[in-house]
Amino acid sequence: MKWSELDDNWCPVARTLSIVGDRWTLLILRDCFLGRSKFEEFAESIGATRHVLSNRLKRLVETGILEKRAYQQRPVRYEYALTSKGKELGPALEVFLKWGRKHMPVRRAAG
Amino acid sequence: MKWSELDDNWCPVARTLSIVGDRWTLLILRDCFLGRSKFEEFAESIGATRHVLSNRLKRLVETGILEKRAYQQRPVRYEYALTSKGKELGPALEVFLKWGRKHMPVRRAAG
DNA sequence: GTTTTTAGTTCCTATTTGGAATTTGATAAC
């Protein structure tokens, strides 16, 4: 089965994951919760390629999780912000945050 | 940045996602919470290729999220079960479940 | 008119995935 077919799956979890379950999307959302909003901020923070970042942002806007709006004219510059729909995913990220802190301590160099 | 380098990221969310943030892993965990435990059950339910499924299960066992144990000898057959560490990810799946129910209604044929 | 800033797009290569068939190890039927 192709990943893209999951959006009509019988299971709500699968349908949700068809949008946010991919490699970088949840990290973009994490950044949004941390207050980041600009393309370059995401690019630097996350480390995904601009190519992938561009695709993910587009999808997140299409699905109403993020909102794209111009924050200045001439030249037009856009920023991305969580919608209320997007904010509802916050608790999942909190679970991952706590889980990571507890179960995945950072490996130290020359540890 | 490569996905595999995330496991030492400064952010606990990123570290967690380096394991469970990929395409099919969270669906395997969903299945585990639903009581499924065998390779063939996952394969049928999730629709991922056996190749990918095999890789994901291996990683989940290596990271202590699932436990692999023989449920019969001659021939040896294995099943996978959530560890307590794995069970702690349940709340995240619940968030996705509720979010999917609310925001991603199933498209009906000829809708 | 060259450089800078921000937000992407394009190009090429390398990795990963999808899908089907095959393997492995053991039992059961013939």
Next chain:
DNA sequence: GTTATCAAATTCCAAATAGGAACTAAAAAC
């Protein structure tokens, strides 16, 4: 003993996706 079956994978190849760097665009600063 060979054929069939089951569960749990592994292997193969073509196709899709990602990684990385360079390039484009539009206006402003110099």
